[in-house]
Amino acid sequence: xxxxxxxxxxLFRKEGQNVTLSCEQNLNHDAMYWYRQDPGQGLxxxxxxxxxxxxxxxxxxxxxxxxxxKKESFPLTVTSAQKNPTAFYLCASSIQGYGxxxxxxxxxxxxx
Amino acid sequence: xxxxxxxxxxxxxxxxxxxxxxxxxxxTNFRSLLWYKQEKKAPTFLFMLTSSGIEKKSGRLSSILxxxxxxxxxxxxxxxxxxxxxxxxxxxxxxxSNYKLTxxxxxxxxxxx
Numbered sequence: 001x002x003x004x005x006x007x008x009x010x011l012f013r014k015e016g017q018n019v020t021l022s023c024e025q026n027l028n029h030d031a032m033y034w035y036r037q038d039p040g041q042g043l044x045x046x047x048x049x050x051x052x053x054x055x056x057x058x059x060x061x062x063x064x065x066x067x068x069x070k071k072e073s074f075p076l077t078v079t080s081a082q083k084n085p086t087a088f089y090l091c092a093s094s095i096q097g098y099g100x101x102x103x104x105x106x107x108x109x110x111x112x
Numbered sequence: 113x114x115x116x117x118x119x120x121x122x123x124x125x126x127x128x129x130x131x132x133x134x135x136x137x138x139x140t141n142f143r144s145l146l147w148y149k150q151e152k153k154a155p156t157f158l159f160m161l162t163s164s165g166i167e168k169k170s171g172r173l174s175s176i177l178x179x180x181x182x183x184x185x186x187x188x189x190x191x192x193x194x195x196x197x198x199x200x201x202x203x204x205x206x207x208x209s210n211y212k213l214t215x216x217x218x219x220x221x222x223x224x225x
Contacts, residue, residue: 031211042116042200043155050211058212089152098143098204103154104201106185 004104066093118216135201
């Protein structure tokens with residue numbers, strides 16, 4: 001089955017700790033994205049990558065970092081510099097940089 | 113700054129009603145307008161609109177884009193309880209090699225039996 005997987009589903013961390021959220025796709029898509037969703041808000045773009053070994057900041061990149069060493073993987077690290085990290089994080093991919101984006105099931109991060 | 117505004121933010125209807133969800137956008141180098149349905153987790157794709165005035169239809173759902181007035185609507189006829197979800201609208205730009213989706217806050221639709 002082709003698709004996007006995110007792990008873990010739920011993540012609890014103490015304040016000040018870095019955490020890494022996993023995103024893997026087997027759709028052979030070139031472009032991958034990370035979004036953050038807060039209650040009552042739409043999705044806000046954190047980082048995106050159009051090709052391996054290249055990525056760009058989105059609208060709210062501060063306090064986050066990414067890597068794109070393999071086409072199928074785009075992990076997101078939430079660092080201690082992120083002031084309000086508790087949120088629902090969604091990963092997406094698309095064939096190219098434009099067009100329909102397919103979403104993973106999301107990771108709900110709670111910082112205690 | 114790119115902006116997408118959806119209205120209403122929430123809506124409660126009875127089964128069988130018809131609803132219209134609105135989406136207006138201000139996006140540099142606009143390319144397309146996308147609609148997604150989000151029930152609990154991952155948004156699922158509904159429509160992508162790139163041309164003005166051409167209706168896209170899937171079952172009871174339909175959508176149309178007006179590029180002159182910078183808005184789109186999503187219609188749902190004969191609503192069912194399974195239509196209860198957040199409906200997200202997103203505008204895509206095409207600035208050089210950077211394609212971004214800017215999302216609205218969504219419309220929370222509740223369909224009561």
